[in-house]
Amino acid sequence: MGVDEELHEKVRQAIQAIPHGRVATYGDIADLTRAPSPRLIGKILSEDGHDLPWHRVLRANGTPAPHLAREQLERLRAEGVLTEGEKVDLRAYRWADVVPEPERGLF
Template structure:
């Protein structure tokens, strides 16, 4: 099965094409180790209409991406991923204050 093939139906339902899907994947892949981005940051970089599309792509086709570097707008991971996500970030030097990452300190700012 080609990458993205299984998710084609939901893409159409939300107005996503394969190019947008790949732009989202590329944006997530470009977040450097030791930094984080929000779903909104990735959506803006990829030209997606909503950060929810980023979450959808990561859920459906993000296993090979640094998904752990993408957080909610308040600097927290999704609750069902928090333990693994925070451990992966800690291994890269991104330290949490409780369950929250300080976006002022660790947020990636693409040039």
């Protein structure tokens, strides 16, 4: 298996591991999986993210990607994540901030 496919899998696992009611940024996932760039996370999600909790992944400022905003915010609201306008308060819901490193699992 090529390293790229392995990374692809790690990224999927990391996203799968984001708890209900919590969120992460593309950058968080990139760091966690040591992906070369956050851009890659979006790429992977776009082609192979349908079966993942993709709605829990936001941009660095807490807003969703524009074309997804509607459904993403709706899904987040459904699991108790409150938003101010289009923006989620990362300080309150960010997985990486709330969950201690050891409990987050290694990727």
